Amino acid sequence: MFDFTTNFNRENTQSAKWDMLKQVYSLDDATDILPMWVADMDFAIAPVILESIQKRMEHPIFGYSFPSEEVYQVIMNWLNDRHQLAIEKESVLLRHGVIPALTEVIDAFTDEGDTILTFTPIYPPLTSIPHKLGRVVETCLLIENENSFEIDFEEFEKSLQQNVKAFILCNPHNPAGKVWSKEDLTKIAALCQANNVLVFSDEIHSDLIFKPNTHISLLSVAEDPANIITFFAPTKTFNIAGIQAAVMIVSDSEKRKVLNDRAMKRGEMGLNIFSLVALQAAYEKGAPWLEELLVTLSSNMDYVIEQLSNVAGIKVSKPDATYLMWIDYRGTGLSEKEIMHLLLTKGKVALDPGTKYGEAGNGFLRINVACPPSLLEDGIARFIKSLT
Structure with a gap:
């Protein structure tokens, strides 16, 4: 207990x-x-997270750190066990948070003036960040259904055809706590692929699911995952938002190269030692x-x-x-x-x-x-x- x-x-x-x-x-x-x-x-x-951090603090030197093989393995195990996602280590990029990671991919794969689409109502940074980056933000209104929401796919398809460069998905949806069905996600992936639209899928709440609902990652239903970048994190799940850590899944090797090169140009040093310890403990024993x-x-x-x-x-x-x-x-x-x-x-x-x-x-x-x-x-x- x-x-x-x-x-x-x-x-x-x-x-x-x-x-x-x-x-x-x-x-x-x-x-x-x-x-x-x-x-x-x-x-x-x-307790396992707190104990792991405390144990690491017993060593009095906190020098430069790097993610061990064990860190990557517990991430892959967690995604496979909890979300039926078989991920290769090379696809995993670690970042300081989902919003910093989302900002990074918007900046890397879209240009100022490009149109980015998302649903509404929605978590504020998913619209405010693109706007601050000089992108045009368009929204597709979700349909109310007994205090939850459904997707108007006719309107969604029309919106995608208006020269949209990227679509931001929130899965599960915040603020309504909606778990999108496999049918919904399959349609989203197919429509975005047909219209050559990148998808950035925020799945930070994917571990906070109430039975009989099941989280389905967009990656698992997409015919071609190359244009999908997915974000997970232990921070919401395990209440460690102050210890910044997120997981970005980038299946396409060219996109990974772009992101890694840009990280090097910014002097991005990766996660600190306590983020790595907390992430590993959460996914391994939490x-x-x-x-x-x-x-x-x-x-x-x-x-x-x-x-x-x-x-x-x-x-x-x-x-x-x-x-x-x-x-x-x-x-x-x-x-x-x-x-x-x-x-x-x-x-x-x-x-x-x-x-x-x-x-x-x-x-x-x-x-x-x-x-x-x-x-x-x-x-x-x-x-x-x-x-x-």
Whole structure:
């Protein structure tokens, strides 16, 4: 049994989630605000990861490091065991995070003025990063379906035909926690290939899946994986976002050469020793902790649904994946500005406003439920208080 019940005080630890509320929400005083927004967990990390880091710290020299054969092997084993992906070592590139890696591939394989397509609503950096790099960002609106989303493939195909250079997929989808089906992914891969569109597939939440759902990587259904670059990471799964590490799968040797050459030009030195140790421990020994985590998250989500089911104007359902829930408050008649004011001033709880994920998110809130049950109960009580 692992500890998913202890409330750890994270204040004054340079935690973005807990210590940046004033800046993020433009507050004069955030002392009493409970943060349930940014996607990191309020659980202690898996003991095997902590123990591995502590053991490495016993050696008093922290010189230049490199990924060992064991590191590559545990990555390949994890992807094969959890996602049925048989990956060659040469295809694995290690980076400091999914967003830095995504930035790198956008910069490498598209030019300023090129069009990049993605779905909406969606995790903000998947649109803001291309925009900041001078790319034209186009979005394809997802179809609402009982507080989840479906793909409008007719609209998607039309969008791909508008001189699109690359498509960014979020799989599972953030913010709605949607696990795309094999049929959906096969269509996406085929349409992108037919239109000569590169695909950058963000699969960072792929290990946070609730049964009977199963994550399917886009790589596993594509006829030609050469134009697909996929991103995985242990950071969301094992709550080690502050120890930056990500895995980029690049099947095409020419694209790997481009990326490796560009990394050398930037003086990119690779992962630090603690990132390597944490990544190896997570993928080699972290599965039992993850299985218990998923049980806790599922129970937390059931609690949220039970408590909010009788709140007038509120709809929420259980996602397929992630530890994030997408709350529909349109039935309250409140504007986003009004509900955010009530949450922060009356309820003293901070959630993400839906328009952070694009205008398609208007009328929704994203809540992070990855916390001890007692903290969740407090947060949901605050949410209900805001609206009563």
